Amino acid sequence: MAHLLEIKDLHVSVEEKELLHGVSLDVKAGETHVLMGPNGAGKSTLGYSVMGSPRYAVTSGSIVFDGEDITALSADKRAKKGIFLSFQAPVEIPGITLSSFLRSALEQQTGQRIKLWDFKKRLRETMALLQMDESYAERELNVGFSGGEKKKAEILQLLMLRPKLAILDETDSGLDVDAVRTVSQGIHEFQKNPENSLLIITHNTRLLASLSVDKAHVLVGGRIAAQGGAELVDEINAAGFEKYLTVE
Amino acid sequence: MKEKTQVEHLNESLYDFRFDEDDADRFESGITPQIIREIAEEKGDPDWMRDFRLKSLEIYNKTPMVDWGPSIEGLDMSQIVTYIRPKTRMRTDWNEVPDDIKSTFERLGIPQAERESLAGVGAQYDSELVYHNVRREVAEQGVVYTDLESAMHDERWADIIRTHFMKLVPPTDHKFAALHGAVWSGGSFVYVPKGVHLDIPLQSYFRLNAKGAGQFEHTLIILEEGSYLHFIEGCSAPKYFVASLHAGCVELYVGKNATLRYSTVENWSKNMYNLNTKRAIVEEGGKVEWVSGSFGSHVSYLYPMSILHGRGARAEFTGITFAGEGQNLDTGAKIVHAAPDTSSYVNTRSISKSGGISTFRSAVQINENAHGSKCSVSCESLMLDSQSRSDTIPAMDIRTNRADVGHEAKIGRISDEAVFYLMARGLSEEDAKALIVRGFADNVSKELPLEYAVEMNNLIGIEMKGSIG
Amino acid sequence: MEHNNAIQINLLASPTWRHLKMNYAEIAREEYTETLTPSAVIPTGMTVSEPHGAAPFRTGGGEELSALLDRSGVSETVFTASESVNEPLRLDYDFTDGTNAAHRVGIAAAPHTAVTAVAFYTAAHDAQGRAAIQTRLDAAEGAKIHFIQVIRVGADFALVNDIGTTQAEGAQVELTQLYLGGGQVYGGAFAELAGYRSHFQNDIGYLLKGSESLDINIHTSHSGQKSACDITAKGVLSDRSRKVFRGTIDFLRGAAGAKGAENEEVLLMSEHAVNQTLPVILCAEEDVEGSHGASIGRLDEDTVFYLMSRGLSRESIDKLMARAKIETVMRHIPDQPTLDRITGMIGGNADE
Numbered sequence A: 001m002a003h004l005l006e007i008k009d010l011h012v013s014v015e016e017k018e019l020l021h022g023v024s025l026d027v028k029a030g031e032t033h034v035l036m037g038p039n040g041a042g043k044s045t046l047g048y049s050v051m052g053s054p055r056y057a058v059t060s061g062s063i064v065f066d067g068e069d070i071t072a073l074s075a076d077k078r079a080k081k082g083i084f085l086s087f088q089a090p091v092e093i094p095g096i097t098l099s100s101f102l103r104s105a106l107e108q109q110t111g112q113r114i115k116l117w118d119f120k121k122r123l124r125e126t127m128a129l130l131q132m133d134e135s136y137a138e139r140e141l142n143v144g145f146s147g148g149e150k151k152k153a154e155i156l157q158l159l160m161l162r163p164k165l166a167i168l169d170e171t172d173s174g175l176d177v178d179a180v181r182t183v184s185q186g187i188h189e190f191q192k193n194p195e196n197s198l199l200i201i202t203h204n205t206r207l208l209a210s211l212s213v214d215k216a217h218v219l220v221g222g223r224i225a226a227q228g229g230a231e232l233v234d235e236i237n238a239a240g241f242e243k244y245l246t247v248e
Numbered sequence B: 001m002k003e004k005t006q007v008e009h010l011n012e013s014l015y016d017f018r019f020d021e022d023d024a025d026r027f028e029s030g031i032t033p034q035i036i037r038e039i040a041e042e043k044g045d046p047d048w049m050r051d052f053r054l055k056s057l058e059i060y061n062k063t064p065m066v067d068w069g070p071s072i073e074g075l076d077m078s079q080i081v082t083y084i085r086p087k088t089r090m091r092t093d094w095n096e097v098p099d100d101i102k103s104t105f106e107r108l109g110i111p112q113a114e115r116e117s118l119a120g121v122g123a124q125y126d127s128e129l130v131y132h133n134v135r136r137e138v139a140e141q142g143v144v145y146t147d148l149e150s151a152m153h154d155e156r157w158a159d160i161i162r163t164h165f166m167k168l169v170p171p172t173d174h175k176f177a178a179l180h181g182a183v184w185s186g187g188s189f190v191y192v193p194k195g196v197h198l199d200i201p202l203q204s205y206f207r208l209n210a211k212g213a214g215q216f217e218h219t220l221i222i223l224e225e226g227s228y229l230h231f232i233e234g235c236s237a238p239k240y241f242v243a244s245l246h247a248g249c250v251e252l253y254v255g256k257n258a259t260l261r262y263s264t265v266e267n268w269s270k271n272m273y274n275l276n277t278k279r280a281i282v283e284e285g286g287k288v289e290w291v292s293g294s295f296g297s298h299v300s301y302l303y304p305m306s307i308l309h310g311r312g313a314r315a316e317f318t319g320i321t322f323a324g325e326g327q328n329l330d331t332g333a334k335i336v337h338a339a340p341d342t343s344s345y346v347n348t349r350s351i352s353k354s355g356g357i358s359t360f361r362s363a364v365q366i367n368e369n370a371h372g373s374k375c376s377v378s379c380e381s382l383m384l385d386s387q388s389r390s391d392t393i394p395a396m397d398i399r400t401n402r403a404d405v406g407h408e409a410k411i412g413r414i415s416d417e418a419v420f421y422l423m424a425r426g427l428s429e430e431d432a433k434a435l436i437v438r439g440f441a442d443n444v445s446k447e448l449p450l451e452y453a454v455e456m457n458n459l460i461g462i463e464m465k466g467s468i469g
Numbered sequence C: 001m002e003h004n005n006a007i008q009i010n011l012l013a014s015p016t017w018r019h020l021k022m023n024y025a026e027i028a029r030e031e032y033t034e035t036l037t038p039s040a041v042i043p044t045g046m047t048v049s050e051p052h053g054a055a056p057f058r059t060g061g062g063e064e065l066s067a068l069l070d071r072s073g074v075s076e077t078v079f080t081a082s083e084s085v086n087e088p089l090r091l092d093y094d095f096t097d098g099t100n101a102a103h104r105v106g107i108a109a110a111p112h113t114a115v116t117a118v119a120f121y122t123a124a125h126d127a128q129g130r131a132a133i134q135t136r137l138d139a140a141e142g143a144k145i146h147f148i149q150v151i152r153v154g155a156d157f158a159l160v161n162d163i164g165t166t167q168a169e170g171a172q173v174e175l176t177q178l179y180l181g182g183g184q185v186y187g188g189a190f191a192e193l194a195g196y197r198s199h200f201q202n203d204i205g206y207l208l209k210g211s212e213s214l215d216i217n218i219h220t221s222h223s224g225q226k227s228a229c230d231i232t233a234k235g236v237l238s239d240r241s242r243k244v245f246r247g248t249i250d251f252l253r254g255a256a257g258a259k260g261a262e263n264e265e266v267l268l269m270s271e272h273a274v275n276q277t278l279p280v281i282l283c284a285e286e287d288v289e290g291s292h293g294a295s296i297g298r299l300d301e302d303t304v305f306y307l308m309s310r311g312l313s314r315e316s317i318d319k320l321m322a323r324a325k326i327e328t329v330m331r332h333i334p335d336q337p338t339l340d341r342i343t344g345m346i347g348g349n350a351d352e
Helices: A045-052 A077-079 A097-109 A116-129 A135-139 A148-161 A175-192 A207-211 A230-237 A242-247 B003-013 B033-043 B047-062 B097-109 B109-117 B138-141 B148-152 B156-164 B175-183 B414-426 B429-440 B448-464 C063-071 C299-308 C312-329 C336-345
Strands: A001-016 A017-028 A030-037 A057-065 A081-088 A094-098 A166-168 A199-203 A216-219 A223-227 B024-028 B084-086 B118-126 B128-134 B144-147 B185-193 B201-209 B219-222 B228-236 B245-246 B247-255 B261-266 B272-275 B275-280 B287-294 B299-302 B304-309 B316-325 B328-337 B343-352 B357-364 B373-383 B389-398 B401-413 C006-009 C025-029 C037-039 C046-049 C074-079 C089-094 C100-107 C114-122 C131-139 C144-152 C157-167 C172-179 C186-194 C199-208 C213-222 C230-237 C242-251 C258-267 C274-283 C288-297
Touching: A001 A045, A001 A199, A017 A030, A017 A045, A017 A057, A017 A199, A017 A216, A017 A223, A017 B219, A030 A045, A030 A230, A045 A077, A045 A081, A045 A166, A045 A199, A077 A097, A077 B373, A077 C299, A081 A148, A081 B261, A081 B401, A081 C299, A094 A097, A094 B118, A097 A116, A097 A135, A097 A148, A097 C312, A116 A135, A135 A148, A148 A175, A148 C274, A166 A175, A166 C299, A175 B144, A216 A230, A216 A242, A223 A230, A242 B373, B047 B175, B084 B144, B118 B144, B144 B148, B144 B429, B148 B156, B148 B185, B156 B219, B175 B275, B185 B228, B185 B275, B219 B228, B219 B261, B247 B261, B247 B287, B261 B275, B275 B287, B275 B316, B275 C114, B287 B299, B287 B328, B299 C336, B304 B316, B304 B343, B316 B328, B316 B357, B316 B448, B316 C288, B328 B343, B328 B373, B343 B357, B343 B389, B357 B401, B373 B429, B389 B401, B389 C299, B401 C274, C006 C063, C006 C074, C063 C131, C074 C114, C089 C100, C100 C114, C100 C144, C114 C336, C131 C144, C144 C157, C144 C336, C157 C172, C157 C199, C172 C312, C186 C199, C186 C230, C199 C213, C199 C242, C199 C312, C213 C230, C213 C258, C230 C242, C230 C312, C242 C288, C258 C312, C274 C288, C299 C312, C312 C336
Parallel strands: A030 A199, A030 A216, A081 A166, A166 A199, B118 B201, B185 B219, B201 B228, B219 B247, B228 B261, B245 B272, B247 B275, B261 B287, B272 B299, B275 B304, B287 B316, B299 B328, B304 B328, B316 B343, B328 B357, B343 B373, B357 B389, B373 B401, C074 C100, C089 C114, C100 C131, C114 C144, C131 C157, C144 C172, C157 C186, C172 C199, C186 C213, C199 C230, C213 C242, C230 C258, C242 C274, C258 C288
Antiparallel strands: A001 A017, A001 A057, A216 A223, B024 B084, B118 B128, B144 B185, B389 C274, B401 C288, C006 C025, C037 C089, C046 C074
């Protein structure tokens, strides 16, 4: 299969402090990758950098997506090319309902108007799939949502926006059982398309139990400390990151 | 209530002195060009300064009184004796200071404070600087701390004074700035050279001790690049029956990457009209930190202003105002963001009690070129009874979208639950309330040097006496 | 500066530094020459009267404005609800043909009745002229008035929208105002909260562009015990538009248990827009709770990045957020035909 995401020797700084010191990582179409590492290793930095947050400055290296160098592209252009990042702390936007926001985003992505009826139908179906109450759709985007509700809303956006690559940042941390189930269902649904790729960023592996993982990466101190297959997840599960921390 | 007044008196006497003024000269009440010439003559002003005074008097006579804020109708300018000068000359040795003046300062604790941590003391008695001492190590670092009159006659400083004096607060600023320009007398000149970091604060006490006397001291501080200074200004004044006026002026020039902290705990007597003007201009990467406690005076108009003139300049203002019986204290801060990436932070508390009026008044201006600027204003007011008044009047004028401005204000009372909780732990109601008010004022007290924080807490204790109706 | 040919309106109750030029606004002293009555849809349960000579009442615009309307001989139309009405009173002012027009309106609710009134103030985009509408909201004991105003006139039009409320014990007035454009628009409101547990709520939304200006002066006077007010203003300034917001919560002595809150959110979309804000609290009573908060600036980076990561361009984010500000105010409007008309005005695309 073709490379979907190629990160080459990526150096990233925030306010002149380098957080990633040359990270390389390839994700092929249809693959599920896991990025693990202790707190402060730079996992979220990598996610934000791939999405193109202006707060994270790429000082050298490149990000290639679907054969095109996107290192200099703004976040909206990356989104349109098919990258999706689920946020740890989604922003609250009063005045805009989840439903009308999703419709705007879809229209922007496709460049054409979507019939209200078609949109509502698809939204209803997707929410039913995630066992989300329909009233969510008419609530203001993330406003007053609990942590679990925000995560569910992120997964709903993932399924509605249909990206090629989904980066799920700590999506399973601090969630109740109900929300974890929603997230798992969402991931399974997303994986039904064999072309779709996943990069799951996590420091615990609870969510991973029910997933088939193709590759795992361990990030420590802004560097890739280990790469391997699904067996690496089991290893971390059993022994933690100590082995890689001492390498530092 | 009544039986408490004795206690109140006793405690207040700590801060309330009076001496005979038999050895002081005194000009006639009211101001004429002739008086101004006499002042200039007496002080041996250079020509430019004499002309500056006369020009300021012209502006004064042309400028209308303020038409907002507390009433100053009780202030009869024709009754103000503008210039009182004790016969004592500059002293360099504490032993040579006259006994009555010395005892006043002793009761204020100046010599002790000096022994403990002061770098130098410029204490103003009436209108002249009578005592002045700069510690050797401070002078050795090239720091100049002297009275403005002497510096004006010193060829090393004459030019710098001429180019800075009332350039930040011009006489045209408002009526009392013009008055100040005409009759100013005494005050401090501080110059901190490039890169000098003064670890110990410089202190100055101002006192007003003559019936009907006005006080017009001028403070001029210049910090060169990368230097640091903490300047502490303290005031207390005795009570008189004739209205008294304080129209001082403070001009602070904070150079590139320099930091100036300017702390004041002010406790003028309760018949004073305090119409003081304080202003700082801050250059690139520099910072001014105002710490301000206002407890005294009958009427105050006091809004230290920070002009953020260089990229990345910062201002912090931390203030507390306590208005008790018969007081109308209109205080606050002004900030002008005139350069990119500047930031300001204003945090004030005000307390109103026994019919006192406190007003928080502020103005934040963010100019069109001040891209990337940030400003946060927070003010809290506490009403201790319903005879008092507390107003909050903050203005914001934002002229660029590349700025972040946040503002919040709260007004309320002491929570009954908090008082009950403390009483349940054995405190009297009065002590419980005083404790809560001290806590409320801790934004300022924690910024002050310890001895000042203690004095401020004592002041709050005195003000809180008899607060149980 | 005072000019002979201008009067001061929307005065701040407690003036501050003159050099800020924020203490008041000025309009021409010239009299209004026409009376413009709105087209009205009057629900059953309401009656109309035209009293001779308006009873004096205090408004946000101030005495000089009321004197000007008196001098101009402006007539008043009073709508009175003697029972609760289910359908809103609908008033429609079209200033397109009125170049110098004024009117006074009264909306009164009898004890324990509830009434909703919706008023549109519009003119063709190229209409020129000036107009002033003064509205009195009179809520008797336990009565509830919800007054919704939608304003959009052209860039060459000056409109004064001046309001005064009187509120008896337990009376509630809810004022929902949308300012969607106009060369010079002045919005004044004075709420006389004399009644025990009287309540005033004001939700303001505005969208300004070009060189439009909006001058708002809200003043709530709390003399009633446990009276309360809640004022929220949200808006967007684009291009070279400018806005002044004066909000005064005035707790008078004796208003024990009173509460007041005001909040302002201003989104600045242009480097050249000017925003002036003066949120004042005056307090002469110990047992009150007052607060105000303001947040002024452009969209924060986190919000922009979040929305961009979902594929929205920078330009469409601005549009979306401007719309969001108005939508939050629209949530206070219970009347679908009104919502539809507003959506049409702001070029909505969400639901058609």
